Amino acid sequence: MSRDAPNIIDQAIAWHLRQEHMAAEDWEGFVAWLETPAHARAYDAVAMRDRLVAAAAFPEPDAMPIAANDDQPASRGWWRLAGGGAIAAALALWLVPTTFGSHATETVYATSDGERRDVRLADGTQIALNGGSLLRVSGADPRSVALDRGEATLHVVHDAAHPFELRAGDQLIRDLGTTFDVLHTGERLSVAVAEGSVLFQPDGAGLRLGAGDTVTMAADRRIVRGTLPTAAVGGWRSGDLSFEGIPVGEVVASLRRQLGVDLRIVGDLSRRPFTGMIHVTGAADRDVPHLAELIGATWRRNGEGWVLADRATATR
Structure with a gap:
């Protein structure tokens, strides 16, 4: 296991517990965090254990044993375990918590550009x-x-x-x-x-x-x-995209979702309407030039990404 795993698990738990109260900017940060595959796997693990805990039957508080030197019942909720190491260990060993919070926690599924997921x-x-x-x-x-x-x-x-x-x-x-x-x-x-x-x-x-x-x-x-x-x-799902009077900027966004590559537009091309069908093969070096031909644009590589420009503007 990576040395960073306990820290990632801590982060996943923190995101999981915050969801009911997150603002719009928090959701943007959460989605960005999930774009790292290791983060997404950690979050899925936390959410899965959350659901297992919610479905389990636990003793009523009055039936829980209390140590002789304790004045108060054990703390409620697995998220109150001490520090990152304890939390990571609890997940790794599937420790059973004393009880689970009464609020219902939503489950979040996120994909990055170029990724698909079946739920x-x-x-x-x-x-x-x-x-x-x-x-x-x-x-x-x-x-x-x-x-x-x-x-x-x-x-x-x-x-x-x-x-x-x-x-x-x-x-x-x-x-x-x-x-x-x-x-x-x-x-x-x-x-x-x-x-x-x-x-x-x-x-x-x-x-x-x-x-x-x-x-x-x-x-x-x-x-x-x-x-x-x-x-x-x-x-x-089969790589066939259909558009009717859709601005080129949104067409490019659709291709970006499919391919997971950096694909940008310069100039006024983004507002031009496009009607037609595009078959996406999954190979950017084929699909991007094909899109450029259909929308009347030029294309060029920019490092790992691609840039599209209006053909008339590019020849000036």
Whole structure:
């Protein structure tokens, strides 16, 4: 084990305990921390043990033994163990804590650009996370999730008595028995339905979307409805990206999520609308030049990254 492991475990525990009270800037720091694979593995280990502890049955406080020289019962909560070494040892040895906090702790799943992750919830719902995504699952209600950023394709197990809900920003999407894709960025929120239906509620005015229906809400809250072949919904999983009138800046962001490379735009190219389909092979040295050709741009390597520029501007 790396000498840094105990320190990483301490950090993972600290992030785990802070989540209920974190502000927006804290979440940004948390996502950045998770981009290191060792950090993500440590956090997953802490969250898993948290769930195991929550599911375990422990004696009532009155039944707990008290040492003869103790005036007070043992401290409550495994997070109150002394210092980093003790906490790391508790995790490594799976020590059973005296009890667990009464508050429900949400579970966070995060991916860095170029990384994908499949999540299976307790009810059997399956979620595929694209790169650069952050998903939170409520500890109080596992059929309530929040996509803080990124893209996810969901295959939801239907339960009429307990609808599945996904929140993206301040918008709520309620499942009515379906498979659907959600993209949430700082620029827009898009929902596309592959089968079944969902209820999209911008500002409380419900829009029902069926198979092949799409809805996009821009940052100015303007809503555009459309259609998409159901086979193309969640196409990012097979490397197929579909765009209709989407600014090039967002197209590039989609490719960045897929490839996990530094891909930047210079000039005014980012605002140009693009309509078309792009197949991503996963090889940046093929996919970036192909994108540049489709959007009428030049490309160049910049160290480990890539830079795109408007072709007309580059030839001046």
